[in-house]
Amino acid sequence: MKVLKFGGTSVANTENIQLVKNIVQQEAAHHKLCVVVSALGGVTDLLLDSAFLASQQQETYQKTFNLIEKKHLEVVKKLIPIQQQSTVMSFLKQELNTLETLLDGAFLIGETTPKLLDKVLGYGELLSSKIIHSYFTAEGISCSYKDSRQLIKTNTQFGKALVDFELTQQNLTQQLKEKANQVSLFPGFVASSVSGDSTTLGRGGSDYTAAILAAALNAEVLEIWTDVSGMFTANPKLVKQAIAIEEISYQEAMELSHFGAKVIYPPTIQPVLEKEIPIHIKNTFLPKEKGTVITKNTNGKNRPVRGISHIENISLLSLEGPGMVGIPGISKRFFEVLSVNNISVVLITQASSEHSICIAVDSKDAVKAKEMLDQSFAYEISLKRIHPVFVENDQAIIALVGDNMKNHQGLSGKMFSALGKNNVNIRVIAQGASERNISAVIKKEDVKKALNTLHERFFEENVKQLNLFVMGVGNVGAKFLNQIQQQKKFLKENLKLNVRIIALSNSRKMYFQEGGISLQKWEESLSQGEKADKQLFFEKIKKINLRNSIFVDNTANKLIADTYAQYLKNSISVVTCNKIASSSAYENYAELKQLSRDYNAPFLFETNVGAGLPIIDTLKNLIASGDKITKIQAVLSGSLNFVFNNFDEDREFVNVVKQAQAEGYTEPDPKIDLSGIDVMRKILILARESGYQLELDHIQNKSFLPEECLKTKNAEDFFKSLETHKAHFNQLFESAQQNNSRLKYVAQFDNGKASVGLEEIPAAHPFYNLDGKDNIVLFYTERYVDQPLIIKGAGAGAEVTASGIFADIIRIGNY
Structure with a gap:
């Protein structure tokens, strides 16, 4: 003997009821069955609404009743051949008339009692079970109808009646003595008191009905057929990675159902637990899936959390x-x-x-x-x-x-x-x-x-999901997205990191996709986005409220840098190549670092100095290990190094600067690089990360640009001024040539003081052979006294900057 219970979604409409019939037919070929059915989908709520409206003396209760009537009559007309409809139609009309009378009574007196409400709500299961019984019979299934109210006896605690198990057992045992059909069909949820008043077993009571039957009949298994493939490790509607639990103990199932797992009604477990009858949760719509078996003992595959x-x-x-x-x-x-x-x-x-x-x-x-x-x-x-x-x-x-x-x-x-x-x-x-x-x-x-x-x-086998919200998709941003796409599989397989891009924004548009943006067509998605708004961008991130959220700033925009604090205060990590925040007033820099600690949200800006070179990370490790920085000498501008390495007697200075801009080595405004501001920011950041409280205006800037160049308002005027003063730049080059030196823009920090400026570097110096767009940093510390710790490599360019941002993302993933 098996007991099968089909819930509201399983009998929600004619198509679903046909699936139920197929399952019952297959099971009945091998077992005697007790089948328990719920009300048609949504009917219990309609009954509750109609009773409430009637008790409030709102005439719209009649419309709700009409919906209930229409729903049941339509199911009969679609399921059962017309020549076999008369009996069930007669039953429906009689019962619906009684239901309407009960609602009319509630309307007249302006209230519903718990006793009346139990009568009204019970009609959902009574009507559905009669329809399904008639359908099964019409389809040739040997099926008898059993009225649960005559068998399951309770007290008179209307709304959630307590079962009299001894009397119920006697009634069901008597039923067993009678010759039974292959399938016995029962309405769920409903019962009656000893005096014969209709009662209900509480919402979810159809599960309980099935469990009572299973325990009384010593069934070999209780099958709960629903719209999901068992009990899941978490709610699959909220956790997409949730998986079905193949086997679980009664106690674990009760705990999960008590705390919101709606697959099974909590009291269901108790009757079958005492007799150790297994419960099998199955999916009506995917009947071949394993589902979940609830039994006395499971090993849990050694998982502590089920x-x-x-x-x-x-x-x-x-x-x-x-x-x-x-x-x-x-x-x-x-x-x-x-x-x-x-x-x-x-x-x-x-x-x-x-x-x-x-x-x-x-x-x-x-x-x-x-x-x-x-x-x-x-x-x-x-x-x-x-x-x-x-x-x-x-x-x-x-x-x-x-x-x-x-x-x-x-x-x-x-x-x-x-x-x-x-x-x-x-x-x-x-x-x-x-x-x-x-x-x-x-x-x-x-x-x-x-x-x-x-x-x-x-x-999830320690696979960590990182959710990225990316601001800025220009040279650096586009390279970064390409790198993420290229390495996505590697990160998941080797570093156990699942990196998703949830939002993108440029200066015009922003686009959100909570399930993750396809990086194969991100440009098309962004073009269809809404108008960009930095505050709305933040508000949406906050509303989506995803775990391991990271804000990635690929811009050089001060307004964007000013938003970092609100991200950190909401435990959203910040990764940026934008130097403005870390080189702003020391008070702001210190606040961001403190917010990062207070809200456990990393604030990483490795690319602020040296693009993809591990300069800041190395500096942090030195400080963390107890070392102290005494002196820093560095060439920190890849763009300026590129410019002076390519500037000679055969090429005009302005053309070399234009080439550097075209190849992505300078900031959008090249004056930021050539004026020394960019290098000042970088040495300031290194000094601060070394533990010194320094402001930008404390740094001496020995600019090589004429005053007229510094006063220009846009890139076009800046290039014109460079051309006007080409003799000045030629003289700088010739002076270095005469002294057997090369021009390098050098940043220094020594004993709490910092400076930047163009210098003639002699052949014996470590900076002399620094080629292309490379950066170099010499750290002198209490441990590295005579021979500095040297970091050298490409320090400019979209590709290496993007890789530096990528590295910071991975650092957070490993955090």
């Missing part, structure tokens, strides 16, 4: 005050008030100091719970010994569940660390003595991010 679940729409209620300490009976009074008012407590935590009690309840009960508790403790509140109950709304509970959790140390730490790194604030923590569940209350808005963060941490 699933992650959550409940939304939670409110926290806190009672606290000095008058609670050492006073017996406070907790009793507290929970007694809630019990008397039929308010269910989802989670409890109490301070060991006895100073406070905090509970989580369904948000719909929060107002009533506060009112009743404040009344109960009114005397203590009036004396200010206890504070009025404090309510926090818009909360949610997330829970890690697993039988093997108790055998693994550090799970709580891993859970809270993962959430903390992603700015998910934990309001309340609870862990049962069985150590099968670790629960935390968080903001409702953080649920999706929290679930994905924890799923990644405990189920």
Whole structure:
């Protein structure tokens, strides 16, 4: 004997009911079956709405009733041959007439009682089961109809009646003595009291009906057929990477279902647990998939965490005050008030100091719970010994569940660390003595991010998803995107990093795709985006609220640099090649570094100095290891090095600068490079990273440009002024030639003072043979005294700058 239950989605329409029929036919070829069905999809809600409207004396209840009638009649007409419709049509019309009479009564008296509501809501299953029985019979299935109300007996707690298992067992045993068809069909959800009044088993009660039958009939298995392929490691609608759990224990399933896993109704498990009857969760629409088997014991494949679940729409209620300490009976009074008012407590935590009690309840009960508790403790509140109950709304509970959790140390730490790194604030923590569940209350808005963060941490073989929001897709940005696309597979297979581009923006357009932008056609996607807005860009990132979010700034825009603080304050990491923020006022630089520490959000700017060269990273490692920087000598402008390496007696200075701009070695405004401002910013950043509080105007700038060049307002005028003063630049070159030297733009930092300027470098100096666009940095430290630590290599160009940004992304991934 098998018991099969089909939920509302499985019988939502004629097409789905046909799938149910196919499953039943296949199963009936090998087993006797008890089949339990829910109401047609959406009908229970329509019944509830019609009863509410009637009780409010709103005549629109009749329209809702008409929808219910129409839905059932249409299903009959589509499913059952016309010559076989008369019996079921007669039954439907009779029952619908009775239902309409009940609703009319509620309209006339302006209220519904729990008893009346149970009668009304039960019609969903009664009507659907009769239709499906008639359809099965018409299709040649040997099927008998059993009215659950005659077999399952309860008390008179209308709305969620308690089953009289002894009497129910007697009734079902008597049924077994009778010759049964191959298939027996039962309406779920409905039952009746000993006196014969219709009762219901609570929302989700069709599962419960099936479990009661399975236990009473000693079934070999209870199959729950639904619209998903079993219980998942997390809600697959919120966590795309969630996978079905093949096998799970009764206790784990109860914990997951209690904390929001809606595949199975929590009370379902209890009747079958006592008889150790397995429950098999199957997918009506994908019947060949394995689904989930719930049994007494599973090894869990040694996974400590079997699933992650959550409940939304939670409110926290806190009672606290000095008058609670050492006073017996406070907790009793507290929970007694809630019990008397039929308010269910989802989670409890109490301070060991006895100073406070905090509970989580369904948000719909929060107002009533506060009112009743404040009344109960009114005397203590009036004396200010206890504070009025404090309510926090818009909360949610997330829970890690697993039988093997108790055998693994550090799970709580891993859970809270993962959430903390992603700015998910934990309001309340609870862990049962069985150590099968670790629960935390968080903001409702953080649920999706929290679930994905924890799923990644405990189920995805340590593959870490990085979600990138990229501002600037010019030379550097485009190269960066190409590198991401090229290395995506390598990163996932070798570094366990799944890098996704969620948003792109240039100065005109911005485009968001929460599932990840295809990098094969990102330009087309961006062109179809909305108008660019830097503040709206941030607001959208904040609203999407993804884990491991990284803002990537590939611009040289001050307005963009000014937004870094708001990203860091929301635990969104920042990676940038934009030097403006780190070379701004020291107070701002220090604030960004502090925000990075406070909100656990890396702020990385390796490409600010030396493009892709590991200059800042090396400097950080020196400082972290206890070394101290005493002196820095460097050629830090790849563009200026390119210019002076290619400038000679055969080429005009202005043409070399234009070539450097065309090849992407200079900033969009080349005056920034040639004026020395860019190099000043770089040596300033190195000095600050070395631990010195230096401002930009503290740096001596020995500019080689004539005053007229420095005063130009745009690139066109700047190039004209370079041409006008070509004799000046030729003289610089000739002087170096005469002294057997080469021109290099040098930055120095020594004993807290910094300077930049063009110098004639003699042949014996390490800078002399620095070719092309290369940079070089000499670090003199307390450890590197006579021979400096030298870093040398390409220090300009879109490709190497993009690779430096890429390297910072990987650093965050390994963080």
